[in-house]
Amino acid sequence: MEMVLIAVAYLLVFAVAGLYLVLLERKVAAWFQLRLGPNRVGPFGLFQTMADALKLVSKEMYGTNRADKFLYNLAPYFPIITALLAMAVLPFSAQFQAFDINIGIFFLLAVSSVGVIGILLGGWASNNKYSLIGAMRSGLQVVSYELSVGLSLLTMVVLTGSLQLSEIIEVQKNGWLIVQGHIPAIIAFVIFMIAGTAETNRAPFDLVEAESELGAGFHTEYSGMKFAYFFLAEFINMFIISAIAVIVFFGGWLSPFGITEEISWFPSVLWFLGKVLIIVFLMMWFRWTFPRLRVDQLLNLEWKYLLPINLFNLVFMAIVVWLGWVITF
Amino acid sequence: MAEIETENKIKSEEYFVNMGPQHPAAHGVLRLILTIDGETIVNVDPDLGYIHRSIEKMCERDSYQQIVHLTDRMDYLSSHINNEAVCLAVEKGLQLEIPDRVKVIRTILSELTRLASHQLWWGVMGMDVGALTTYFYAFRDREMINDIFEETCGARLTMNYNIPGGLMYDIHPNFVKRVKEFVAHFKTKLPEYDRLLSGNIIFINRTKGVGVLSREDAISFGVSGPVARGSGFASDVRKRHPYSAYDRVSFKEIVMNEGDTLARYKVRILEMWESLSIIEQLIDNIPEGDHLVPTKAVIKLPKGEFYQRVETARGELGVYINSDGNKNPYRVKFRSPGFSNLSALNHVAKGGKIGDLVSIMASFDFVIPDIDR
Amino acid sequence: MSYFSDIYNGIKTLLTGMSVTGKYFINAPREIITQEYPDNRDTLKMFERFRGEVVMPHDKDNFHRCTGCQSCELACPNGSIEIIWDRQVDPDTGKKKKMIDKHIYHLSMCTMCGLCIEACPTDAIVWAQNFENSVYDRSSLTKVLNKPGSRLLPGVED
Numbered sequence A: 001m002e003m004v005l006i007a008v009a010y011l012l013v014f015a016v017a018g019l020y021l022v023l024l025e026r027k028v029a030a031w032f033q034l035r036l037g038p039n040r041v042g043p044f045g046l047f048q049t050m051a052d053a054l055k056l057v058s059k060e061m062y063g064t065n066r067a068d069k070f071l072y073n074l075a076p077y078f079p080i081i082t083a084l085l086a087m088a089v090l091p092f093s094a095q096f097q098a099f100d101i102n103i104g105i106f107f108l109l110a111v112s113s114v115g116v117i118g119i120l121l122g123g124w125a126s127n128n129k130y131s132l133i134g135a136m137r138s139g140l141q142v143v144s145y146e147l148s149v150g151l152s153l154l155t156m157v158v159l160t161g162s163l164q165l166s167e168i169i170e171v172q173k174n175g176w177l178i179v180q181g182h183i184p185a186i187i188a189f190v191i192f193m194i195a196g197t198a199e200t201n202r203a204p205f206d207l208v209e210a211e212s213e214l215g216a217g218f219h220t221e222y223s224g225m226k227f228a229y230f231f232l233a234e235f236i237n238m239f240i241i242s243a244i245a246v247i248v249f250f251g252g253w254l255s256p257f258g259i260t261e262e263i264s265w266f267p268s269v270l271w272f273l274g275k276v277l278i279i280v281f282l283m284m285w286f287r288w289t290f291p292r293l294r295v296d297q298l299l300n301l302e303w304k305y306l307l308p309i310n311l312f313n314l315v316f317m318a319i320v321v322w323l324g325w326v327i328t329f
Numbered sequence B: 001m002a003e004i005e006t007e008n009k010i011k012s013e014e015y016f017v018n019m020g021p022q023h024p025a026a027h028g029v030l031r032l033i034l035t036i037d038g039e040t041i042v043n044v045d046p047d048l049g050y051i052h053r054s055i056e057k058m059c060e061r062d063s064y065q066q067i068v069h070l071t072d073r074m075d076y077l078s079s080h081i082n083n084e085a086v087c088l089a090v091e092k093g094l095q096l097e098i099p100d101r102v103k104v105i106r107t108i109l110s111e112l113t114r115l116a117s118h119q120l121w122w123g124v125m126g127m128d129v130g131a132l133t134t135y136f137y138a139f140r141d142r143e144m145i146n147d148i149f150e151e152t153c154g155a156r157l158t159m160n161y162n163i164p165g166g167l168m169y170d171i172h173p174n175f176v177k178r179v180k181e182f183v184a185h186f187k188t189k190l191p192e193y194d195r196l197l198s199g200n201i202i203f204i205n206r207t208k209g210v211g212v213l214s215r216e217d218a219i220s221f222g223v224s225g226p227v228a229r230g231s232g233f234a235s236d237v238r239k240r241h242p243y244s245a246y247d248r249v250s251f252k253e254i255v256m257n258e259g260d261t262l263a264r265y266k267v268r269i270l271e272m273w274e275s276l277s278i279i280e281q282l283i284d285n286i287p288e289g290d291h292l293v294p295t296k297a298v299i300k301l302p303k304g305e306f307y308q309r310v311e312t313a314r315g316e317l318g319v320y321i322n323s324d325g326n327k328n329p330y331r332v333k334f335r336s337p338g339f340s341n342l343s344a345l346n347h348v349a350k351g352g353k354i355g356d357l358v359s360i361m362a363s364f365d366f367v368i369p370d371i372d373r
Numbered sequence C: 001m002s003y004f005s006d007i008y009n010g011i012k013t014l015l016t017g018m019s020v021t022g023k024y025f026i027n028a029p030r031e032i033i034t035q036e037y038p039d040n041r042d043t044l045k046m047f048e049r050f051r052g053e054v055v056m057p058h059d060k061d062n063f064h065r066c067t068g069c070q071s072c073e074l075a076c077p078n079g080s081i082e083i084i085w086d087r088q089v090d091p092d093t094g095k096k097k098k099m100i101d102k103h104i105y106h107l108s109m110c111t112m113c114g115l116c117i118e119a120c121p122t123d124a125i126v127w128a129q130n131f132e133n134s135v136y137d138r139s140s141l142t143k144v145l146n147k148p149g150s151r152l153l154p155g156v157e158d
Helices: A002-032 A048-057 A069-074 A077-088 A104-114 A116-125 A129-160 A165-174 A182-199 A225-249 A268-289 A295-323 B055-059 B076-094 B100-129 B134-152 B175-198 B201-207 B215-221 B261-283 B337-343 B345-349 B354-364 B368-372 C002-026 C071-075 C115-119
Strands: B015-019 B031-037 B040-047 B304-311 B316-323 B331-335 C053-055 C081-089 C096-106 C126-128 C142-144
Touching (some): A002 A077, A002 A225, A002 C002, A048 A225, A069 A116, A077 A104, A077 A116, A104 A116, A104 A129, A104 A165, A116 A129, A116 A225, A129 A165, A129 A182, A129 A225, A129 A295, A165 A225, A182 A268, A225 A268, A268 C002, A295 B201, B031 B354, B055 B331, B076 B100, B076 B304, B076 B316, B100 B134, B100 B201, B100 B354, B134 B175, B201 B261, B201 C002, B261 B354, B337 B368, B345 B354, C071 C081, C071 C115
Antiparallel strands (some): B015 B031, B031 B040, B304 B316, B316 B331, C053 C126
C-alpha cells in the first residue's frame, strides 16, 4: 500500500516538474530574447503547458508505413522509465528519499546510460534516413560523454569515500564539497556541467535535434503523445543532472552556512529545489547564448580535452585528500 | 544507401538528400540536391525557380516610372538601392542633372538600407549556427531603421521612394534627428555583437577554415560583394565606379585575404562600421534644394542601351535598359549578385560536412527572390 | 603549451558571451521590444505618411475632389484602379463633360507603390493609416472609393 502511494506521488512530481520546467524554459528564453513569454493562458501563462499537453493528447498517432511497429511503439518508454528510476533515488530532504541504496551514484549513472537505447530505437524504427542519422549522432554523443560524467563524479567520491547519496550529504555537513575540495572540485564541477549538458542533448550540443539541419533528428516521425514523452524526458533529464550536481557539489538539502539544524522550521526540500533551479537556469543560459558544435568538434572536445583533464584531476584530488589539504568547517 | 551503378557513375554508399524548398534554414525557397557520403558532401546542385515572377518581362509592359516598384521586390533587403539603380539608369538615358540634395539623401538612405540588411544577416547567421538569441537583438536594432523609413517614405520594406528625377516627396523634418539618434545608439550595440558572437570560441571553430574560396576562383565565378572581398578581390563598386554622393565621402574598402567563412563574416561587420561613418559624414550637411527634377509625365528614353551598376548589400547589381524610343523599354535585364554568388556554392561546399554547408550558406547571404527575380 | 592558453581563451570568450545575454536577462522588463498588439489598439498610432490603404476623403457635405481624369488609372502599374465615367450634363454650367461615376479600387491587388497618389492633379486620393485589412470574403476587398450621392466640390477643376 505504501509502495503504491509513493509511486503515485513520484508520478505526480514527474508530471508537474516536466510541465513547469517547459514553461520555465519558454519564459527564460523569452526574457533573454527581449520579449515576454507565454502570458495569455492563465496568469503569467501558468496553464500554457496544460494547454499544450491537451493539444498533444488529442493528436492523431499515426506511424509510418514500413516502420517496425513494436520497436516504434516501445522506443519512447525507455527515456521515461529511466528518468523515473533515477528520480527515485534522489534525496529531496532528510526524510524524503524513496530508495537509499549503498551504490547510489553508480545506480544513477547506470540508469541514465540505459536511456540512450530509446533514442537509438526510435531513430532506427522510424524507417527514415534523417532519423537514422540523428539517432546515430545522438548515440555516439551520449556514450562518449558518459565517461566524463562518471569520472568527474568519481573525483568527488574520492573526497567522500562512499557512493551512498545520504552519506554524501552527511559528509557535506562540514562544508559543501565544492568548498572542501577547492581547486580539483571546481574543475570537476565545470567538466560535469559541460558533460551533463551534452548528456541531455541540449545546446550547445544539440545537433541531434538541430532544426536548422536536416529534419528534426530522431523524433521526426513521432507525433502526439509519443513526441511528448521524448520531450518531457529531455526536461526531466535536465532536472536529474542538475540534481546530481547539487547533491554532489553543493550540499543537497543543506543550507548555505551550515545552519540547517538551527532553522529546522524551514523545509529543507526548498533549499534543494532552489539550488536545482539555479543550475537548471545555468543550463538554459548556455542554450540561448552559444552556437552549436559540429559532430567532429564535439568528439574532439571530449576525447582530447575533457578526458585528459578529468584523469589528471582525479589524480590531483587523490593527492589532495592523501595530504589532507581539504578545507573543513 | 543503395549500390547504384548507373551511367552517372554514382559510387556505392552515396545517397541523395533534398534540402527542400521549405526549410527552416534556407533563406527563402531554394532547393538544394545534395549528394552525400556519410557526413561529407560530394556535390551540391541548386534548383532554382520557385519564386520566379517574370519581373523582367513585366518591365517590358510598364512605363519607366512604374518599373521602379518592381525592383523593390527583387532583393527586398536592399530595396532602396535597387530603386536607385533603375532611377540612375533612366536618368542617364534622359541626361538629367540631379541636384546635390537628392544625391546626398539617396546615399544616406542607401547606407541605412545596407545597415539594415547586414543587421538581419547577422541575426540569421547566429540563428543558423545555433545561437538563437542573436536574431532578436538584430531585429531590435533594425526596428529603429524601419521606423526611420516608415516616417519618411511611408513603408518599411518595399519603399518605392526614388523616382526617375529625384525623390517622391521631401524628407520628413524629423529625419535628421532620428538618424543621429540611431547612429549614437547603434555605436554602443555593435561592440556587443562582437562580444556575443564574433569572439566566441565555438563560433570561430565553426567558421575558421571552412568554405575557402580563393581569389582566382572568386574572379572566375564572378562573385561580388562581401563574398569577393573576403577572398581578397577588391571589387567595391562604390569605390571603383562611384555614383550618387560616394565620391565626396571617405571610407575604407574592407578586404580580407583568407577567403573562409570567418573572413566573410568579418568583412560584413567592418562594413557596418564604415556605413555608420559614411552616414555621420553626410547627415549634418544635407544641401538645400529641390527634391525633384520635373520630368514629363510620359518618359521616353532615346534609342540605345544604358547600364548602371550599384553596390547592394549582396554585391554588384547591374541594370541594363535597352530602349527603342517608345514609352516602354524594349528589354530590361538585371545582373543579380546572388545568381553569380550561388554558382560558387558547389565549389566551396564540396568536401565539407553538412553543418559546414549551413554556415557557408549563411555567410554567402542569399536572398532567393534576388536570384530568381 | 598552447593547449592551456586555448582552454583559457576559450572559457574567457564563452563567459563574455554569457555576460551579454545575462545583462539583458537582468534588465528584462525594461528592455522588452515587443508590443502587446491586440491589447494596445487604443494607443497605437502609425506615422502620418504610412501607406495603409488608398481612400478618398469626403468633407462634411459629402463633396470629394475627384474629376474622373483617369491619371491614377494610367499611373497604376497593375490595374488596381478602375474609373467608371460618363459624359453627363454638369448641373452648374449646363455643359456636357466627363464626370466620375465610380472609382473602383482593388485592395487585393494594390502594391502600395504610391504612384496613383502622386499622379492625381487635384489631391483627391490620400493614404489612410489602417493596416488591418484581412477579411473573410475576398469580394469585400474591391472597394468603391466615392461614397454614394457624393459630388465633386465646385471650383476644384481650376
